[in-house]
Amino acid sequence: MTIRFDGKVAIVTGAGAGLGRSHALALAARGAKVVVNDFGGARDGTGGSSEAALAVVDEIRKAGGTAIANGANVADFEQVQAMVKQVMDEFGRVDILVNNAGILRDKTFSKLEMADIKAVIDVHLMGSIHCTKAVWDIMREQNFGRIVMTTSSSGMYGNFGQSNYAAAKMALVGLMNALTPEGRKNNIRVNTVAPVAATRMTADVLPEELLKRIQPERVTPAVLYLCSDDSPSKTIISAGGGVFAAATMMETAPVRLDDAELSPEQVAARFGEIANWSSARPYEESFAEVQAFLTLAAA
Structure with a gap:
């Protein structure tokens, strides 16, 4: 069965480049009306420009799709609320939210400033919370919603020099776990993707040959599946280079001590x-x- 999104409205955060752009283009190609959100900041979250989001919207429209740009900073709840109001005014519904926006401030824990920790948590964790909170009641009233968080192997398994990023990314798994039972009766399914992809976030940490094999387009099929009508819930899909795996939290059988x-x-x-x-x-x-x-x- 072909997965389509005709009549659906999707918000993709951080969609001006990399993974977000790939997700937005693919959703639009399969019939979704797409809100291309991007603050337009640098990799560390500084600065801001609407050019990237507008360029993706232009790509979608030239291909015959429907899209609008939005420059809200996901770390600012008021801006996120204004974005969702714009979407409701324009399209009247929100069916899909892909929480993809992210920044990096990699340093060893001893060298991290508190500002570096807060900035990363504000975008990855609080940004996802802000966007999810802003669409949650809309999805409940519709009795339909698909939300995709973006975690990382750094959070699930650990990575040197990324304690701020890892903490934020693992927190999103907990958010998914808690929202799953809350969304169940209103057909809101919450899932998570753990991508391995060549983006500006990984450009200087992986060799060029490998980067060519892990383009964002090789992750996006997992995201579209998690956005679909028949998606699972409370599922983590690790994806990269056309390779896919499911991840979960496990616990050994409990042992009692007298x-x-x-x-x-x-x-x-x-x-x-x-x-x-x-x-x-x-x-x-x-x-x-x-x-x-x-x-x-x-x-």
Whole structure:
């Protein structure tokens, strides 16, 4: 079955270049009306220009699609609210939100200034929260919504010199997890993509030959699937270079220590059993994990 977005309205943040541009062009090519949001700042979030967003809108229109540009800074909730009002005035609905906007301020933790930490969290985490909050009630009233967060392997697995970025990116997985049950009854599905792509964010950290193989267009199919009517929910898709994988949080089977052996020494002695990954499984929601612990504790 062909995935189409005819009649749907999609907001893509950070869509002036890289991954966001690729997502916006692909959504428009499959029938969506696209809001190309881009603050137009540099990679570290400084500056600002509407040129990039307008250029993408021009590309979409020349290809026969429908698009408008918006220069809201996702770190500013008032600007985001104004953007969503513009979208509602123009199109009357919001069906899809792709939270893609991001900046980098990479330094080792000892060299990071608090301003570097705040700036990265404000764009990645708070920007995604602002945009999601601004469209949430609209999607609830429509009984339809597809929201895609953008995480990173740096957050899921760690990366030297990216503690600010990693913290923000992993927080988005928690946001997805919590929003999934809240959106369920109104057909709002929240998912996450973990991209590996050649963008200005990775331009100086990967060799040229590799960058040619991981163009943003090789990530976008995963995002479009997560935006589709038949998308899953609470799913992380890692994507890069035309390669795709699903990721999840896992936990080993819980191990109970009797009161007589309740000590740090016994935790150490039985850690091999506690950390037996062959018993690992994901939990659907927090309560399922708590219930497993309570059941064993009461045994």
